[in-house]
Amino acid sequence: MAQLPILVAPDPRLKLKAKPVDGVDDALRRLMDDMLETMYVAPGIGLAAPQVGVSRRVLVIDIAKEGEPKAPLCMANPELVSVSDDDAVYEEGCLSVPEHYAEVVRPARVTVRFLDRDGITRELDADGLLATVVQHEMDHLDGILFIDHLSNLKRNMILRKLSKSRKAATDPAL
Ligand code: GNR
Ligand code: NI
Numbered sequence: 001m002a003q004l005p006i007l008v009a010p011d012p013r014l015k016l017k018a019k020p021v022d023g024v025d026d027a028l029r030r031l032m033d034d035m036l037e038t039m040y041v042a043p044g045i046g047l048a049a050p051q052v053g054v055s056r057r058v059l060v061i062d063i064a065k066e067g068e069p070k071a072p073l074c075m076a077n078p079e080l081v082s083v084s085d086d087d088a089v090y091e092e093g094c095l096s097v098p099e100h101y102a103e104v105v106r107p108a109r110v111t112v113r114f115l116d117r118d119g120i121t122r123e124l125d126a127d128g129l130l131a132t133v134v135q136h137e138m139d140h141l142d143g144i145l146f147i148d149h150l151s152n153l154k155r156n157m158i159l160r161k162l163s164k165s166r167k168a169a170t171d172p173a174l
Pocket of ligand 1: 044046090093140
């Protein structure tokens with residue numbers, strides 16, 4: 001397995017709409033495994049392929065807490081089959097928006113259909129944190145970040161800080 005570099009906003013590659021995969025082959029399984037390792041090391045509870053520069057509809061999730069057995073979920077070509085009418089609010093963060101957190105409103109429950117690591121079509125009913133993370137990761141596949149759910153003022157404030165800290169890292173004179 002290998003760790004992959006995670007892109008940080010504002011990076012134009014995070015804004016692209018990712019393409020579906022044709023199916024799950026060994027190369028795609030390797031990508032899923034590398035994404036899981038990258039996510040566990042970060043650490044994070046989800047990761048979408050566009051965050052590692054791969055514009056394909058692939059994501060991984062593990063919301064198991066520290067000390068609990070790992071519970072990795074791999075999804076290719078995920079689609080929302082249904083969403084609840086009622087909403088839930090969670091404080092979200094993103095590995096591509098480091099050190100910024102904000103409350104985001106999303107449907108409280110979703111049903112998602114996807115290809116698993118073996119290429120088998122599955123459906124998953126998610127609520128609570130899992131429902132939020134599934135939607136957060138699926139947003140990445142459409143070039144949407146959690147900050148796109150905030151007011152323009154909050155989003156621009158965060159993006160300005162991120163480009164400043166990138167410039168400072170590239171050129172300490174700034
Ligand atoms: O690690 C992550 N934590 C998190 C917390 C609340 C809502 C969503 C997330 S996903 C995030 C990892 C990430 O950036 N996935 O794209
Ligand atoms: Ni994210």
